[in-house]
Amino acid sequence: MSKVIRIGTRDSELALWQAKTVQNALEKTGHKTELVPVKSTGDLNLDQPLYEMGITGIFTKTLDVAMIKGEVDIAVHSMKDVPTALPKGIVEGAVMKRASNKxxxxxxxxxxxxxxxxxxxxxxxxxxxxxxxxxxxxxxxxxxxxxxxxxxxxxxxxxxxxxxxxxxxxxxxxxxxxxxxLNWMIPAPAQGAMLIVAMENDEYCRKALSALNHKESEICVHIEREFLRVLEGGCTAPIGGLARIVNDYVHFQGALFSIDGQQKIEVERSLPINEVKNMGRDCALEILENEGKELMKKIKSVLNN
Known part of the structure; x- marks a missing residue:
């Protein structure tokens, strides 16, 4: 079976660059593709701060809907914009090799x-x-x-x-x-990484995307996103997280801040690469147990008012 893979993307210059990068990679492996640009809610509303709009998925929902309706086959995202829980029926297809996280x-x-x-x-x-x-x-x-x-x-x-x-x-x-x-600033989880998603039941696209996956980048961003998921529980919060692989060890640094920046709860940990299962979760739990639960309650209270 062969088909034209329709690539959904936001229509900003950066999003189109990312989508074209994926398009070129797929075509090098012999697949036919087509770009399908769409506008997201996050692009259309520039008057409100993101956290007031319910930031989770604000740049990805439009493409999620297009995929579920069958208007596009895959979607390309800046991974830091993607909610830690993907919509039902949508799965990760590939994490591209990460660029600068700074x-x-x-x-x-x-x-x-x-x-x-x-x-x-x-x-x-x-x-x-x-x-x-x-x-x-x-x-x-x-x-x-x-x-x-x-x-x-x-x-x-x-x-x-x-x-x-x-x-x-x-x-x-x-x-x-x-x-x-800003070497002192901890980046957003998955900053600098590109994620391509596909429908869970689309074996053709999932197989095509698997050849584009960069394993080291995938390991690091999954740790960071697990850290984010356990910490935030669906709430927007000032959270930074970065995992790096050096000599078969994964080094992780993460932190939760108060909105005014006065409070900082930080965690650092290094583990052999074959022992990193639950690393992000364990680091998040350490922060939550170290006054992080109380700080998250304050953050939610401020953002919900």
Whole structure:
């Protein structure tokens, strides 16, 4: 059996780059493909902060529906945007080799970092909390839109800088020279990774995608997402998590922050790669038992009001 694999994607420049990367990989393995771009709710509503919109799945729901209705066969996502529980009938097809997981600051000069006055823009609770943890006197404002829109908003504003994922800017080759790596900031679980999903009952597409899977990236992002799933319980929260493989050991660092950045509960652990089952869960439970349950209650209370 042979068929044209319809690839569902958001229609932003970055999303289309990701989808075309998957398209090229599939065609190299002899498959016929077609791109099907759609707009998501997250792209259409740029007025509200993401956490006010119920961030879980805001960028993936439209494509999920298109898959379930049979309008597309597979969908390509930035994995950090994908809820930790996939919709019924949809499964992971492949995790592509991960790009940079770093957050970077695009700035208009870094002198303000030595002062107590500064305004930084980000639409991410995680980035906001970590910035305020390090720079408690600074002001953090909301920033929405695709990467091009956000760069333009920064240029047109009087802000000192804005925080971006390095991978997004590098993929579409618009990373400016005025940036610094935020090596101290723990990235979002699965940041820099691309996920391709398929319908569970579609053996043809699942087999086609299996050849694209990068095992080391899959191991790391699964640990990070398990950490996120156990910690958040379906609630948006300022959570960072990063797993790295070095010399057959997996090193994991994760943290939960209060929204104002004043409180930080962190965990670090290293295990042999063949012993990492439940690593993410165990690290999340350690945080929950170390005042994390109380902090999550406070976060939910703030976000629900």
């Amino acid at each position: 957050d970077i600051l695009i700035h208009k000069g870094v002198g303000f970092l030595e002062t107590e006055e500064g305004t930084i823009a980000t639409g991410s609770l995680r980035r906001k909390a970590q910035w305020l943890h390090k720079y408690p006197k600074h002001n953090v404002v909301d920033l929405r839109g695709n990467v091009n829109t956000r760069l333009q908003k920064l240029e047109d504003s009087d802000w000192n800088g804005a925080i971006f994922a390095a991978a997004g800017l590098e993929r579409i080759e618009i990373k400016p020279e005025n940036f610094i790596d």
